Amino acid sequence: MAAPTYDEIRRAPKALLHDHLDGGLRPATILDLAADIGHQLPAVTPEGLGEWFVAAADSGSLERYLETFAHTVAVMQTAEALHRVAKECAFDLATDGVVYAEVRFAPEQHLERGLTLPEVVEAVLDGFRDGSAEAASAGSPIRVGTLLTAMRHAARSMEIAELSIRYRDAGVVGFDIAGAEAGYPPTRHLDAFEYLQRENSHFTIHAGEAFGLPSIWQALQWCGADRLGHGVRIVDDIGPDNSLGRLAAYVRDKRIPLELCPSSNVQTGAAASIREHPIGLLRDLRFRATVNTDNRLMSGTSMSREMALLVEAFGYGWSELQWFTVNAMKSAFIPFDERLALINDVIKPAYAKLA
Numbered sequence: 005m006a007a008p009t010y011d012e013i014r015r016a017p018k019a020l021l022h023d024h025l026d027g028g029l030r031p032a033t034i035l036d037l038a039a040d041i042g043h044q045l046p047a048v049t050p051e052g053l054g055e056w057f058v059a060a061a062d063s064g065s066l067e068r069y070l071e072t073f074a075h076t077v078a079v080m081q082t083a084e085a086l087h088r089v090a091k092e093c094a095f096d097l098a099t100d101g102v103v104y105a106e107v108r109f110a111p112e113q114h115l116e117r118g119l120t121l122p123e124v125v126e127a128v129l130d131g132f133r134d135g136s137a138e139a140a141s142a143g144s145p146i147r148v149g150t151l152l153t154a155m156r157h158a159a160r161s162m163e164i165a166e167l168s169i170r171y172r173d174a175g176v177v178g179f180d181i182a183g184a185e186a187g188y189p190p191t192r193h194l195d196a197f198e199y200l201q202r203e204n205s206h207f208t209i210h211a212g213e214a215f216g217l218p219s220i221w222q223a224l225q226w227c228g229a230d231r232l233g234h235g236v237r238i239v240d241d242i243g244p245d246n247s248l249g250r251l252a253a254y255v256r257d258k259r260i261p262l263e264l265c266p267s268s269n270v271q272t273g274a275a276a277s278i279r280e281h282p283i284g285l286l287r288d289l290r291f292r293a294t295v296n297t298d299n300r301l302m303s304g305t306s307m308s309r310e311m312a313l314l315v316e317a318f319g320y321g322w323s324e325l326q327w328f329t330v331n332a333m334k335s336a337f338i339p340f341d342e343r344l345a346l347i348n349d350v351i352k353p354a355y356a357k358l359a
């Protein structure tokens with residue numbers, strides 16, 4: 005059986021749990037929006053700008069990496085800009101064959117030009133709705149769920165958690181915290197997590213990316229995270245003979261989803277290369293591993309490209325790609341019956357034809 009090609013992978017239905025709205029803009033859109041507000045960019049053509057983002061994220065310099073988000077966030081400060089970016093995000097994911105996506109963003113980062121938190125959320129939700137409708141009429145249906153992110157170095161997590169509950173019936177499906185792990189443990193935001201648990205809500209926590217096992221342990225055992233954003237450092241609790249430490253065993257036993265982002269993990273140094281990415285081991289040991297994009301712009305990637313890289317590095321075929329896709333769908337924050345419908349009516353029949 006020939007290995008799945010990029011074009012075949014693009015046509016196959018895929019599910020994505022970890023994608024940042026401010027990390028997935030089209031370069032041409034950044035140029036348009038920057039021109040509207042007089043924001044200076046490091047390149048003047050879409051190609052040049054796209055290359056600059058990947059090079060800056062690849063540079064190994066934290067300053068340059070953070071500069072990439074300074075540019076995208078700078079052009080996402082009006083309702084019109086947020087609507088456009090969200091609409092294009094939904095459309096681009098759908099045309100890449102993503103049938104279910106959870107896209108996250110931090111509302112508190114979009115208040116520089118006078119928007120209120122609810123105005124930010126509503127502009128993005130409207131954008132996702134319009135982009136999904138446009139994609140459906142172009143023959144690529146997608147369901148987009150929104151995650152609201154609080155920044156772990158800031159002190160607005162309770163407010164953002166409340167916002168996620170306020171919009172839970174309007175497209176927000178969960179909550180997340182993101183930002184520098186070192187020095188900002190998730191337990192700083194315990195009140196927000198406890199509030200969400202009392203509201204029977206769902207949340208994921210960026211943990212175990214740059215920082216190791218203590219961060220994963222806190223996210224799960226103190227904060228009650230449903231999923232781990234990255235969680236790639238869980239391999240530090242797996243011995244050379246594949247024996248599992250207590251925490252790794254807990255993560256596997258409880259089927260805690262790992263939102264692994266191969267290209268992004270390589271760029272940030274959480275993995276040395278795609279070939280050496282722990283996703284291979286975690287899949288062999290049957291952890292609830294999922295494949296994600298993280299920041300499509302900064303990694304110059306897409307869901308199809310991430311899967312194609314795994315096919316190349318690990319020799320995966322359709323059965324592994326289906327396994328990752330079903331894992332992601334099982335781990336989604338939408339209701340059980342809706343997850344099941346996507347698995348049984350969309351994903352499995354399509355992969356049955358490919359295998």
Ligand SMILES: [Zn+2]
Nearest residue numbers: 024210233298
């Ligand atoms: Zn992330």
